[in-house]
Amino acid sequence: MKSAFNPPIGKILKINGQCISLIGNDIDTDRIIPARFLKCVNFDSLGESVFEDDRETLKGRHPFDLEENKNATILIVNSNFGCGSSREHAPQALMRWGIRAIIGESFADIFYSNCIAIGIPCFTLAKKSIQEIQNNKNNKFLFLEIDLKNSLAKSKDLSLNLEITESSRKMFLSGEWDATSTLLKNENLIEKKFNDLPYLEFNSHFI
Amino acid sequence: MxxxxxxxxxxxxxxxxxxxxxxxxxxxxxxxxxxxxxxxxxxxxxxxxxxxxxxxxxxxxxxxxxxxxxxxxxxxxxxxxxxxxxxxxxxxxxxxxxxxxxxxxxxxxxxxxxxxxxxxxxxxxxxxxxxxxxxxxxxxxxxxxxxxxxxxxxxxxxxxxxxxxxxxxxxxxxxxxxxxxxxxxxxxxxxxxxxxxxxxxxxxxxxxxxxxxxxxxxxxxxxxxxxxxxxxxxxxxxxxxxxxxxxxxxxxxxxxxxxxxxxxSLKSDENSIYDDVIKLDASKIEPTVTWGITPGQSLGINQKIPLLYELSPNDQFIAEEAYEYMGFKPGQSIKDTPVNVCFIGSCTNGRISDLRIAAKVLKDKKVSEKVKAFVVPGSEKVAIEAKKEGLDKIFKDSGFQWREPGCSMCLAMNSDKLIGNQVSASSSNRNFKGRQGSPSGRTLLMSPAMVAAAAINGKVSDVREFISQ
The missing domain is CATH 3.30.499.10 (Aconitase, domain 3)
Incomplete structure (x- = not known):
């Protein structure tokens, strides 16, 4: 069983850890966390159910069940990862299993925003490099040091230039990925917008 | 920009x-x-x-x-x-x-x-x-x-x-x-x-x-x-x-x-600039059905499930996964695929107009004995209006179960679920692996009219054959 869960807090500058590869395009959030596990009023117990049906089908051979991966923190995926349902339960389940960063060919939009909002940086890398990492048997225990400041991932004999949306990178470096307090700073501007929007005037019966 | x-x-x-x-x-x-x-x-x-x-x-x-x-x-x-x-x-x-x-x-x-x-x-x-x-x-x-x-x-x-x-x-x-x-x-x-x-x-x-x-x-x-x-x-x-x-x-x-x-005053200007423009001819489209495990894996009712080499290299990996999961062979017809469950509902197609179209196909017809069919109105308002128009009776007379409003088997968070590797003809929006409540359940997405046609024949059918009758 994993150690107690500590969510990320504040500035995220570096993520070091072992990689875990999950091969496949268009892996949707229903597969990451099937809908029946959404019947909860908190995210606490989602970690153990991540990829539940895929893991059940593979009877212990799923990457998330392999002993060698149990301490992995960096997930390596292919294209359009996290497509489908907007459920934040998907990145929450990954995070509670132990994932702290994801490197992939591409990500679905809502999944990407959800990851940013909970402090999981998602990086993109060319298909060729991803496949090299995923297919190299010597990389079974690939450890990477991810440096957010320079968007670099390094291992003993590997150096990768990662791509990340500039606004997301800045938010991790400043700690503003946890957006509520940043948004609240503009309280006066929010009030002004509320008073200025034309449709809020003619929908005043509802307000 | x-x-x-x-x-x-x-x-x-x-x-x-x-x-x-x-x-x-x-x-x-x-x-x-x-x-x-x-x-x-x-x-x-x-x-x-x-x-x-x-x-x-x-x-x-x-x-x-x-x-x-x-x-x-x-x-x-x-x-x-x-x-x-x-x-x-x-x-x-x-x-x-x-x-x-x-x-x-x-x-x-x-x-x-x-x-x-x-x-x-x-x-x-x-x-x-x-x-x-x-x-x-x-x-x-x-x-x-x-x-x-x-x-x-x-x-x-x-x-x-x-x-x-x-x-x-x-x-x-x-x-x-x-x-x-x-x-x-x-x-x-x-x-x-x-x-x-x-x-x-x-x-x-x-x-x-x-x-x-x-x-x-x-x-x-x-x-x-x-x-x-x-x-x-x-x-x-x-x-x-x-x-x-x-x-x-x-x-x-x-x-x-x-x-x-x-x-x-709210619309795109005539000379507005887009980052990209795609054009297509709507008149060429046939009734469309998904055959795979993403909503992109679809085909016209009279087409054959694509062969691997017909697909772009990027689509081949997920296609191979789909053939295996769905139990379909490349080159096979989608028409006449037997279905076990027929579901009409969801935020995609659970509105009154959807129910009217499906009811029109079902009127004076019977759902195949091999099929479990149910309709879930999108809202209480839809249900009330449908009853006023007598649509609930048409559905029930045909053999459809008439249910209360909700998301239901679109994502199967309630007790409406596929069992084992059942095949559903579904008016919902996602055919992902396991989406409809069974880890091996299979979903064919289609219009409500096509779901009604599939329910009557017990297999994927061309609804145009019902409409022209």
Whole structure:
């Protein structure tokens, strides 16, 4: 069983850890966390159910069940990862299993925003490099040091230039990925917008 | 960069500030919530000691977990009961308007908000549900968000977001008889792919779109997300305005005149600039059915399941996974595939017009004995109207079960589920592995008319053969 869960807090500058590869395009959030596990009023117990049906089908051979991966923190995926349902339960389940960063060919939009909002940086890398990492048997225990400041991932004999949306990178470096307090700073501007929007005037019966 | 599109106009109108990281702080005009993605957001507010900033700009209903056979309380499923109770408590505590079961306005959030006139042109609309894109059918900019963003909207009525690019999808000519909005959107996703829309808002336009009813337009925008676009929209027109008029929450009297004046000014300029434009001929589209495990893996009813080499290298991996999971052979026909379960409902196709079309196919016919068929109205209002028109009787006489409103087997969070590797003909939006409640269950997406035809024959059929009879 994993150690107690500590969510990320504040500035995220570096993520070091072992990689875990999950091969496949268009892996949707229903597969990451099937809908029946959404019947909860908190995210606490989602970690153990991540990829539940895929893991059940593979009877212990799923990457998330392999002993060698149990301490992995960096997930390596292919294209359009996290497509489908907007459920934040998907990145929450990954995070509670132990994932702290994801490197992939591409990500679905809502999944990407959800990851940013909970402090999981998602990086993109060319298909060729991803496949090299995923297919190299010597990389079974690939450890990477991810440096957010320079968007670099390094291992003993590997150096990768990662791509990340500039606004997301800045938010991790400043700690503003946890957006509520940043948004609240503009309280006066929010009030002004509320008073200025034309449709809020003619929908005043509802307000 | 796009310029002067409806998307640009609405985005700019709602921009509160540029954030230090470079993204925009966007005001959300209407926030919709439901029981599945909101409890943790309310929990976070409590942890941070924050209040709901504008409680009257958030509206709640309950849809995902509600049983459709017996809705009396407490629900048989304890976890479902706990979720509805939590929503009731949160709405009461934060003074949020809640359309609960029995209110006459409960139902799937994306069916309810438009039918009571909450959804209006020019608004930004967010909800913790990916099918929020549905509301774009009215010329609003609507998109799904996660629970942390639900928290942000509750606390600030804004979210941090990067502006999307805009792709116009121009649909020429008209859909032919027996071909519906669902077929059109499945065709678009097939042609563009399931990730083409990442980073984009889709503007659907052209004569084929203009000719669609508002409810059909909702079906199109609803499935934008299945093509990767978290937002899809259509410029509003007279049909939009008359759909809204006199609805429960629509502006009335002088307010209506003001609204109309503003709404009429809201559309993409004739010479607006798009980041990309795609054109297609709607008249060439056949009734369309999915054969695989993504909504992009679809084909016309008379086509054969593609051979591996016919697909682009990027699509081959997922195709091989799909052949194996679905138990289909490359080159096989989709027509005549036996089905076990037929489901009509969901935020894609659970509206009154969908039920009318399916009922027309089913009238004086019987559902195959091999099939379990059920219809789940999208909302209490849809159910009431359907009963008034006698549609419930047509469904029941044909052998369909008539259920209470909810999301039901679209995502199978209640007891409506596939069993084992059953095949469903489904009017919903996702054919992902395990989506309909069984880890090996198989889903064929199609229009409600096609589901009705499949129910009668017990196998995938061309609904045009029923219509011409």
């Amino acid at each position: 796009s310029q002067d599109t409806l998307f640009d106009k609405v985005w700019d109108l709602h921009r509160v500030a540029s954030l230090p990281g470079g993204s925009d702080q966007l005001f959300i005009g209407l926030h919709l919530i439901h029981e599945v993605t909101s409890p943790q957001a309310f929990g976070a507010l409590k942890d941070k000691n924050l209040k709901v900033k504008f409680p009257n700009r958030t509206v709640a209903t309950v849809d995902h977990i509600v049983p459709t056979d017996n809705q009396s309380r407490p629900f048989k499923d304890n976890l479902a009961e706990q979720m509805i109770k939590t929503l009731e408590k949160n709405c009461l505590q934060h003074k949020i308007r809640f359309f609960n079961i029995g209110s006459g306005n409960q139902g799937i959030v994306h069916v309810v908000a438009p039918e009571i006139g909450l959804t209006q042109p020019g608004m930004t609309i967010a909800c913790g549900d990916s099918h929020t894109s549905t509301h774009g059918a009215f010329g609003s900019i609507a998109f799904g968000i996660g629970t942390s963003q639900v928290r942000d909207v509750l606390a600030t009525q804004t979210i941090a977001m990067n502006k999307l690019k805009v792709r116009q999808i121009w649909c020429d000519n008209k859909l032919s008889k027996g071909v519906y909005a669902k077929d059109l959107v499945l065709h678009i996703i097939n042609q563009l792919g399931v990730k083409a829309g990442v980073g984009f808002a889709y503007e659907f336009a052209g004569p084929a779109i203009d000719a669609l009813s508002i409810e059909e337009r909702m079906t199109i925008c609803n499935m934008s997300i299945e093509g990767g676009a978290r937002c899809g929209y259509i410029n509003p027109d007279e049909k939009t305005f008359s759909y809204i008029k006199n609805k429960l929450c629509a502006p009335k009297n002088e307010d209506w005149d003001k609204a109309l004046l503003w709404w009429k």
